Amino acid sequence: PKTKILDLRGKTVIPGLMDSHIHFLLLGSDLLYKINLGECTSVEQMTNMVKEQVSKTKPGDWVLGICWDWMKIQKEKQGAMVNRLELDAVSPNNPVWLSYIEDGFAFNTFAMKLNDYDESWEYWKKDPEWTDELNYIERFTSGPHQGEPTGVFYGHVPCDTMQKGLPPEASSTVIIFPLVISKSGIR
Numbered sequence: 001p002k003t004k005i006l007d008l009r010g011k012t013v014i015p016g017l018m019d020s021h022i023h024f025l026l027l028g029s030d031l032l033y034k035i036n037l038g039e040c041t042s043v044e045q046m047t048n049m050v051k052e053q054v055s056k057t058k059p060g061d062w063v064l065g066i067c068w069d070w071m072k073i074q075k076e077k078q079g080a081m082v083n084r085l086e087l088d089a090v091s092p093n094n095p096v097w098l099s100y101i102e103d104g105f106a107f108n109t110f111a112m113k114l115n116d117y118d119e120s121w122e123y124w125k126k127d128p129e130w131t132d133e134l135n136y137i138e139r140f141t142s143g144p145h146q147g148e149p150t151g152v153f154y155g156h157v158p159c160d161t162m163q164k165g166l167p168p169e170a171s172s173t174v175i176i177f178p179l180v181i182s183k184s185g186i187r
Contacts, residue, residue: 037098038067043082046073050098051090062167063091065098068106081138084109084151095165103134104154107162112151114165124148130157 035053040046046068053063070081087096087108095111112118122128125147127136135155140146153159 034064034066034099036067037065038069038101040068041072043073043086046082046098047086047090050087050096054091054094057094059093061094062111062165063094063096065096067101068098069101081150081152082106083138083140084112084149085145087151097162097166103156103159104152105159105162107151107153109151111162111165112149115162116164117149117162128158 035049037046037049040049046065050063050065053065057063068082073082081100081104082098084107087098087106088110091108091110093110095114096106096108097111098106100106107115118124123137131137132155135157136153137158138150138152138154140148140150153162
């Protein structure tokens with residue numbers, strides 16, 4: 001009896017689609033500046049995409065990637081993630097920062113050194129005091145680099161220590177991020 005009928009003249013209404021935690025501007029930045037690794041099913045495919053981006057990037061500038069999913073490459077690497085040595089092989093002169101779909105990041109050695117992670121770092125071979133089940137640095141378990149960081153960091157605490165040198169998004173480009181998102185079909 002209290003139902004109100006509206007004539008939308010052919011337009012569609014989908015009620016209830018609201019995402020209050022989308023990080024709208026960051027999504028625009030991701031789509032504009034970062035390589036999307038979401039469909040990669042092998043480390044080789046990931047490193048090839050990084051290598052391709054490196055070829056378009058000035059030496060010393062960051063190569064940024066998003067959405068890599070270790071579950072898609074797990075069988076090939078028996079559960080291991082891409083490591084800094086594999087990234088070093090395709091990007092020796094550019095820092096690399098790859099964002100995992102959950103709460104982790106992979107960095108190459110160049111990026112780690114920019115953030116003072118090298119052999120002189122107090123925690124190069126041992127875990128920092130903030131290490132717990134959610135915040136830790138993955139380490140090589142065998143070979144010549146045993147005990148050293150693989151370049152994969154889990155959790156906000158270790159990832160926050162890797163912010164030095166990351167390129168800030170130019171304030172003049174922030175205005176175009178919503179346009180980039182809109183062109184991707186997100187309105």
